[in-house]
Amino acid sequence: MHLPFFMHRIGQVIVMKCLGILCRREVLENRERCFLPAALVDRLAPLPFLLHPIVTGGHATEEAARCDGLLLPGGIDALPFYYGQTADVFSSYYIGFQDLEEFALIDAFVKRKRPILGICRGMQMLQLYFHGDLEPSFDLFAHAREHMHSLRFAKETYLRSLYPDEITVNSYHHQRVRFPANGLVVDATAADGTIEAFHHAQLPICGVQWHPELLEEDRILPCFLSVVAGIIPSFDPADHAP
DSSP, X not given: OOGGGGEEEETTEEEEOEEEEEOEEEEETTEEEEEOOHHHHHHHTTSSSEEEEEOOGGGHHHHHHHOSEEEEOOOSBOOGGGGTOOOOTTXXXXXXXXXXXXXXXXXXXXXXXXXXXXXXXXXXXXXXXXTOOEESOOOHHHHOGGGEEEOEEOTTOXXXXXXXXXXXXXXXXXXXXXXXXXXXXXXXXXXXXXXXXXXXXSSSEEEESSOGGGOTTOOHHHHHHHHHTXXXXXXXXXXXXX
């Protein structure tokens, strides 16, 4: 990807797009730390985007005004309280109000119709934001041995235009989407029926259950960044040729 591909000029000034990435906050080595996944930063850092770490959703409106798009990375489980289930003994959750802050951040970007990509937990949080639910636990071994499985693409999906053939993806999630929330369109499923990708029918929003930053032949991140940069429209199958 060449530098001018993701930038445009206003007079003689080159304007670089800004991508907001939500940081995850966890207690590590007895201290609360904010971090972004190293694999994700390694993929994005060489590209001509301003990467803007978002530590908290407490200033969601300002962050949505500042950033041209939002990336919600993977993380641990969402509290089952949001979808009427009880905690699972194998689940782990963020302390404090991080779930609520993430919802506030999604809401601010939705109101501005900014592009959003949810990865793994990020996809699940989009599902909950649009009033869907999750399955708090399921048979992980049957779902993905060795943390890998193939995808089945839906017809007329932007993923089918990105990947002409079926692909194998990684799998590290403990919760899963059971039925798409209102407005979300399923793009891919696993063999056991697990929803692995969706996009919003009217908004520039998509989610994938796997981690594209860990795949060598990933086309999800370039596609999303092209949407953020305004190079291609949002998730129209006719306009998402490889």
